[in-house]
Amino acid sequence: MWADPGERLAHMSLEELGNIKVTSVSKEPEQVYKTPAAIYVITQDDIRRSGATCIPEALRLAPGVNVARVDSDHWAVGIRGFGAVLANKLLVLIDGRSVYTPLFGGVYWDAQATPLEDVERIEVIRGPGGTIWGANAVDGVINIITRKARDTHGLMVSAGGGNIDQSTATARYGGGNGKGLDYRIYGMGDVRGHEFHSDGRNYDDWRLGQAGFRVDWEGNPRDTVTLQGDIYDEGVGQSTTFGLYSPPGQMTLDGLAKLAGGNVLGHWKRVLTDRSDIQVQAYFDHTNHFEPEIGESRNTYDVDFLHHMTLQGNQDFLWGLGARLSPATFAREVPTIDFLPHHQTDEIYSGFVQDEIPLHSPRVSLTVGSKFEHNNYTGFEIQPDARILWTRTPQQSFWASVSRAVRTPSRLEEDVQLTDFATTVPLPVYLRVVGDGRFFSEQLIAYEAGFRSALKRKVYLDIAVFYNDYDYLSSFQVGTFFLEPTPTPVHAVLPLLTRNGIAGKTYGFEVGPDWKPEKWWELKVSYSYLDMKLANRPGSNDPTSVLIDEGSSPRNQFFVQSLIDLPKRFEFDQTLRDVSALPAQSSSNVLPAVTVAGYLTADVRLGWHISRQLELSLDGQNLLQPHHAEFGGNPGVLVGIERCVYTKLTWESHGESK
Amino acid sequence: MAMELPKKANLPRLAIAAIVGVLLCFSTHSMPASNHSEYEVKAAYLYNFGRFVEWPQKAPSESTGEFPICVFGHDPFGPALDSTISGERIDGQMVVARRISRVEEAASCRVLFISSSENKQLKGILSTIGKLGVLTVSDSPDFLQQGGMVQFVLAEERVRFEINLTAARQAGLNLSSELLKVAAEVRGNSRPGD
Numbered sequence: 001m002w003a004d005p006g007e008r009l010a011h012m013s014l015e016e017l018g019n020i021k022v023t024s025v026s027k028e029p030e031q032v033y034k035t036p037a038a039i040y041v042i043t044q045d046d047i048r049r050s051g052a053t054c055i056p057e058a059l060r061l062a063p064g065v066n067v068a069r070v071d072s073d074h075w076a077v078g079i080r081g082f083g084a085v086l087a088n089k090l091l092v093l094i095d096g097r098s099v100y101t102p103l104f105g106g107v108y109w110d111a112q113a114t115p116l117e118d119v120e121r122i123e124v125i126r127g128p129g130g131t132i133w134g135a136n137a138v139d140g141v142i143n144i145i146t147r148k149a150r151d152t153h154g155l156m157v158s159a160g161g162g163n164i165d166q167s168t169a170t171a172r173y174g175g176g177n178g179k180g181l182d183y184r185i186y187g188m189g190d191v192r193g194h195e196f197h198s199d200g201r202n203y204d205d206w207r208l209g210q211a212g213f214r215v216d217w218e219g220n221p222r223d224t225v226t227l228q229g230d231i232y233d234e235g236v237g238q239s240t241t242f243g244l245y246s247p248p249g250q251m252t253l254d255g256l257a258k259l260a261g262g263n264v265l266g267h268w269k270r271v272l273t274d275r276s277d278i279q280v281q282a283y284f285d286h287t288n289h290f291e292p293e294i295g296e297s298r299n300t301y302d303v304d305f306l307h308h309m310t311l312q313g314n315q316d317f318l319w320g321l322g323a324r325l326s327p328a329t330f331a332r333e334v335p336t337i338d339f340l341p342h343h344q345t346d347e348i349y350s351g352f353v354q355d356e357i358p359l360h361s362p363r364v365s366l367t368v369g370s371k372f373e374h375n376n377y378t379g380f381e382i383q384p385d386a387r388i389l390w391t392r393t394p395q396q397s398f399w400a401s402v403s404r405a406v407r408t409p410s411r412l413e414e415d416v417q418l419t420d421f422a423t424t425v426p427l428p429v430y431l432r433v434v435g436d437g438r439f440f441s442e443q444l445i446a447y448e449a450g451f452r453s454a455l456k457r458k459v460y461l462d463i464a465v466f467y468n469d470y471d472y473l474s475s476f477q478v479g480t481f482f483l484e485p486t487p488t489p490v491h492a493v494l495p496l497l498t499r500n501g502i503a504g505k506t507y508g509f510e511v512g513p514d515w516k517p518e519k520w521w522e523l524k525v526s527y528s529y530l531d532m533k534l535a536n537r538p539g540s541n542d543p544t545s546v547l548i549d550e551g552s553s554p555r556n557q558f559f560v561q562s563l564i565d566l567p568k569r570f571e572f573d574q575t576l577r578d579v580s581a582l583p584a585q586s587s588s589n590v591l592p593a594v595t596v597a598g599y600l601t602a603d604v605r606l607g608w609h610i611s612r613q614l615e616l617s618l619d620g621q622n623l624l625q626p627h628h629a630e631f632g633g634n635p636g637v638l639v640g641i642e643r644c645v646y647t648k649l650t651w652e653s654h655g656e657s658k
Numbered sequence: 659m660a661m662e663l664p665k666k667a668n669l670p671r672l673a674i675a676a677i678v679g680v681l682l683c684f685s686t687h688s689m690p691a692s693n694h695s696e697y698e699v700k701a702a703y704l705y706n707f708g709r710f711v712e713w714p715q716k717a718p719s720e721s722t723g724e725f726p727i728c729v730f731g732h733d734p735f736g737p738a739l740d741s742t743i744s745g746e747r748i749d750g751q752m753v754v755a756r757r758i759s760r761v762e763e764a765a766s767c768r769v770l771f772i773s774s775s776e777n778k779q780l781k782g783i784l785s786t787i788g789k790l791g792v793l794t795v796s797d798s799p800d801f802l803q804q805g806g807m808v809q810f811v812l813a814e815e816r817v818r819f820e821i822n823l824t825a826a827r828q829a830g831l832n833l834s835s836e837l838l839k840v841a842a843e844v845r846g847n848s849r850p851g852d
Contacts (some may be wrong), residue, residue: 009694009698009699009701009702009742010702010705010706010716010742010743010746012702013701014706014710014836014837014840017702017703017706017817018701018816018817018818019816020694020699020816020817021816091787136835150843180845218803221803221805221822221824223848224803268798271803271804274781274804275781275782275783310778310779310781313777314779318777385714643685
């Protein structure tokens with residue numbers, strides 16, 4: 001027992017000081033306290049110790065994010081509700097590159113295979129991020145940031161396998177010239193088996209390969225340049241149902257979706273003066289996405305410019321411009337699903353301004369801003385917001401905001417012709433979802449507030465509340481039957497026109513305490529509550545969307561992560577998660593709404609740093625039941641996510657001492 | 659055909675009890691040393707930086723017999739800084755800790771820790787005191803890029819530091835090779851006439 005810990009420290013050598021493991025006052029980086037929004041940062045260490053093997057699983061760590069696994073290769077993700085396999089109210093970025101598809105306005109999570117070892121952190125912002133990031137950041141923004149090349153020097157090899165016939169191998173090599181130029185290249189392959197199917201149709205196994213590079217240059221104090229790119233190729237097993245004009249009227253196909261593509265991104269930051277800097281970013285993305293029933297080939301060209309200045313009175317001012325062109329070709333694979341025209345170029349031009357103004361009291365700041373956007377579907381959109389932050393002490397802050405956000409149409413709402421079989425009595429009847437170009441943007445006005453505090457040295461509390469006022473949410477307007485002679489046989493069609501016929505409110509809160517009861521034991525808890533009250537707008541005759549929107553989001557979500565550092569460089573980490581039931585969940589108008597029961601399950605991980613360079617981990621996932629379903633998204637029975645065990649070995653030539 | 663949905667198992671109660679049991683076992687043992695807070699270690703570093711830097715002749719505080727280590731902006735150290743340096747001397751001068759709130763006061767400091775509360779004005783602060791022969795230290799993420807000299811970084815729960823040698827040289831400070839050897843990174847090492 002030392003009389004005065006401080007005195008002894010002062011007499012240590014520099015090397016000794018650099019080897020002491022420290023506990024931070026708070027795990028949150030400074031930027032989190034200063035952000036007037038509900039932001040949560042998932043760090044590389046959080047990801048490593050959670051046992052997550054892919055990005056959607058890592059997202060479970062953030063409060064307010066609903067992650068439901070549909071089957072082996074599909075996830076439904078939402079923030080504050082509206083979770084769906086192709087969730088359209090979220091903006092997801094990897095290093096500033098948007099990874100959603102304008103075809104459906106959602107994210108193909110199975111195509112985002114960035115190796116988790118290369119993820120520096122994931123910033124999750126709940127609530128509209130409209131001002132800087134643009135449209136479709138309605139319910140939130142997920143920003144996946146990869147590590148700088150200078151942090152990934154040396155050779156890293158990792159391999160793992162488990163009982164769901166899953167194996168992963170990743171290799172990465174990085175280096176630098178010591179003068180500000182650093183690079184890395186990586187490659188990974190992943191094979192996964194299927195989950196539990198009570199009907200034995202094991203269609204959801206998948207395989208993927210991805211490779212990429214990153215080069216960072218910081219040769220002089222003023223400039224930072226990054227160039228990075230990836231290519232990938234996957235076969236994703238899935239089951240789809242689509243209509244046929246000849247008997248039996250519809251078909252369910254268990255097949256393989258082929259996804260392949262690549263991207264290249266360049267980013268340049270230049271410090272102009274001591275009070276201003278600029279950033280320029282440009283990227284190109286090519287995606288080939290071919291499922292049994294639809295196919296698309298798409299190129300995206302994006303350029304963004306941002307200027308940051310400190311103005312008089314210490315105002316932090318940002319403004320920027322951006323342009324994105326996305327020409328794509330739709331390939332019609334079956335007669336009942338089509339997007340017209342086949343070839344279409346989406347164009348978005350945008351600009352934004354934002355000013356953070358410290359008010360008369362030094363600890364209060366007001367941020368106002370707006371994004372202006374012009375797109376080829378709805379024309380001009382404005383998304384203003386205003387936020388206020390009060391940093392009562394450096395460890396305690398309050399914030400509140402009002403913002404408007406829009407979700408612009410995707411091709412699904414504007415151009416689709418999707419025909420599904422309904423019945424054969426008295427003659428074949430089909431439902432046809434029709435996009436006739438009369439769909440406009442969904443709108444949200446969000447009122448939010450939050451509080452963050454490091455209570456005592458070991459406890460950190462983060463609370464956010466929200467009230468979302470939605471209008472013009474997507475719906476179907478049931479039209480009138482008409483007879484269609486071709487393709488034969490003659491059949492009746494009931495058109496369902498895509499409209500904006502739903503409005504309503506959602507509200508709730510998220511609480512995320514973080515507690516370190518012992519130096520070697522950290523507990524992270526998050527609880528989210530969501531209530532939805534939606535209804536048809538006057539004139540809307542949509543019979544099911546309100547029920548399904550409300551029934552597809554869980555009311556409560558509870559998550560506990562316990563991280564224990566054991567002697568001899570072992571780590572013992574446990575996760576408990578509880579999600580309430582989805583009373584009427586459906587992924588499309590073809591699949592009937594089902595009830596997905598609530599579930600409580602746990603993951604456990606044992607990690608061992610065998611040496612400076614070698615780490616072994618043993619993970620058990622979904623341990624409390626042999627299998628449980630989380631979300632429906634495929635025709636047929638709900639797929640049960642199985643209890644599984646896997647092990648992973650990682651070797652790093654530049655491993656840190658632990 | 660509806661699938662029979664699995665009921666929530668009674669397993670959770672058992673699992674929780676097991677976990678708690680294991681944890682209780684461990685809480686009575688002493689754990690590997692991690693007895694220090696981040697800022698206790700940083701305070702010790704500040705003191706050590708003072709020992710490994712050669713100061714230009716025109717150092718202003720020589721006459722007072724004090725070696726001031728200053729904190730500018732919000733103070734994240736608290737009493738840790740004072741207890742760390744208490745009774746210590748560098749070059750025969752008594753090490754003292756000062757909290758300052760105006761840039762003008764920085765001229766009398768030897769080592770200046772700039773809190774991240776001053777992030778917005780960092781460029782301005784650094785250009786004002788840049789040539790004064792004061793060693794600037796911070797844990798702001800872009801400190802070196804803005805012209806700061808020493809930046810704390812947290813790596814695997816350990817406190818390390820990076821050095822911007824160019825900035826130090828421009829202030830007339832000579833950093834000992836001991837310091838450079840231990841630094842996680844040294845920038846501006848081989849660029850003449852920068």
